[in-house]
Amino acid sequence: MSPIFTSGKLKGMFEIMNNAGLDMNKYIKKNLGQLESKEICSKYSTDVIAACAFAIKAHSFENENADFRKIGRAMFDFSWRNALSQTLYFLGHPAVNILRLNFFDSWTTNYLASAFWKTIKMREESGTKGNDLIDIIINMRKDKKLCEEIDFEGDKVVAQAVQFFAAGFETTSSTMAFMLYELCLHPEMQDKLRQEIMDSIKNNNGITYEGILEMKYLDMCVMVLRKFRKLSTR
Structure with a gap:
């Protein structure tokens, strides 16, 4: 899956991410005073990953019970079912057999698999390009040598999209939420970061891929979250 993380591919998907950001802005303005930052970040990461990995608009900000949002909750919110199965996968794998x-509830993976194959079929029939994970996988499936070497069919294909969602959703939303928490604790950092962002928007006539790469203080604010990793290993 490494080709999807090249600078060119990420730049191509930037508009998708930016559109999710515009939806988030509308949601925040509409619900001022009734906001939970982790939930906002989860909605945003759900919409971005659903669009980039499944070419589907998830509508998380428009519908509190949107399908992809329910999947995210089922995968990562606490339940005794998740606690038991996911603990056994790491610490008692013989019991799993x-x-x-299943590591996740079967209905979640079945839904993602169905959505993924529908998108693959539509994309192959139309011949359109989306600069996303779907394009990468379609190209891989056309590589006969690769398909023979790793038996790239069926569950192995859909697993790439499910993994993309599972690995990207919670990590992204948690990182964003922790960063917002830290900025609330340090208003002077918040003001400095806001000024850098506003300057970038002014200089680049909006939020752009190049503009984000130039935001050194933003990068430092994200990197400071390593302190939580350090604390967790003590």
Whole structure:
């Protein structure tokens, strides 16, 4: 999956991410005083990943119970089912086979698989390009040598999209939420970062891929979150 993380591919998907940001702005303005930052970040990351990995508009900001948002909650919100199965996968794998446990609820992976194959079929029939994960996988499936070497069919294909969602959703939303928390604790940092962002918007006539790469203080604000990793390993 490494080709999707090249600078060219990320730049191509930037408009998708930016559109999700515009939806987030509208949601925040509409719900001032009734906001939970982690939930906002989860909605944003859900919309971005659904668009980039499945070419689907998830509508998380428009519908509190949007399908992709329900999947995110089912995968990562606490439940005794998740606690048992995911703990056993890491610490007691023989029991997983005996109890026939799935790492995630089967309905979540079945939904993602169905959505993924529908998008693949539509994209192959129309011949359109989306500069996203779907394009990468379609090209991989056309590589006969690769398909023979790694048996790139069925579950192995759809697993790439499911992994993209599972690995990207919670990590992105948690990082954003922790950063917002830190900025609330340090208003002087918040003011400095806001000024850098406003200057970038002015100089680049909006939020752009190049503009974000130039935001050194923004990068430092994200990097400071390593302190939580350091604390967790003590």
